[in-house]
Amino acid sequence: MRKFLAIISFFIWAKPCAAALVDLSLFYMQGTTTAATSSSAGVTNFSGYVGISMDRQGRFHIGWNYASYSTSTTASSTTTYNSTQMGPSLVAFLNKAHNWRLGFSYNLITSASYQTTSGSTEAWGGTGLSTDIGYQFYFFEKVMVGCKFNYSTTNYTTKLIGNTQSSVNYNETLIYPSIGLAVEF
Numbered sequence: 001m002r003k004f005l006a007i008i009s010f011f012i013w014a015k016p017c018a019a020a021l022v023d024l025s026l027f028y029m030q031g032t033t034t035a036a037t038s039s040s041a042g043v044t045n046f047s048g049y050v051g052i053s054m055d056r057q058g059r060f061h062i063g064w065n066y067a068s069y070s071t072s073t074t075a076s077s078t079t080t081y082n083s084t085q086m087g088p089s090l091v092a093f094l095n096k097a098h099n100w101r102l103g104f105s106y107n108l109i110t111s112a113s114y115q116t117t118s119g120s121t122e123a124w125g126g127t128g129l130s131t132d133i134g135y136q137f138y139f140f141e142k143v144m145v146g147c148k149f150n151y152s153t154t155n156y157t158t159k160l161i162g163n164t165q166s167s168v169n170y171n172e173t174l175i176y177p178s179i180g181l182a183v184e185f
Contacts (some may be wrong), residue, residue: 020051021052022048022049023048025132028045044069047065058098063088065130068084077117084166087105088105099136
């Protein structure tokens with residue numbers, strides 16, 4: 001009952017602000033190297049955020065983040081890494097015009113699949129942190145487009161192969177630019 005009352009109180013408090021933000025970002029990169037042996041690599045990232053304003057000016061938003069990361073490397077064998085992450089987020093606009101933004105996410109729910117051509121597939125679990133800073137401008141009245149500089153680090157603590165689970169200490173860190181689209185309601 002206390003949780004229910006806390007949630008209702010939060011929405012009553014937030015109601016006068018009544019601003020919402022939906023933010024989508026995308027990054028894609030593909031490269032090939034040809035030397036004594038040839039190799040290729042690809043990286044894809046998609047992230048989305050939905051939040052509500054915490055103040056009347058709409059400069060601070062709290063919400064939920066979802067991110068999907070995928071990397072693939074091919075040389076003599078292929079290795080793929082696919083991760084989905086989600087958790088609470090905070091977005092702050094650093095000026096009145098909402099051009100400069102800073103975002104922070106703590107991804108409580110993080111899972112990954114790590115696969116090689118040798119046939120082994122591992123399922124990883126852990127938590128992650130991500131942050132971004134970017135510049136955006138209004139394309140239409142409530143629609144913004146822009147670019148961001150992103151940093152993401154994930155710490156995996158469990159690994160599952162078949163039915164065998166073990167403790168691990170794996171890290172994945174990505175630094176990348178992205179383009180974004182944001183809509184204010």
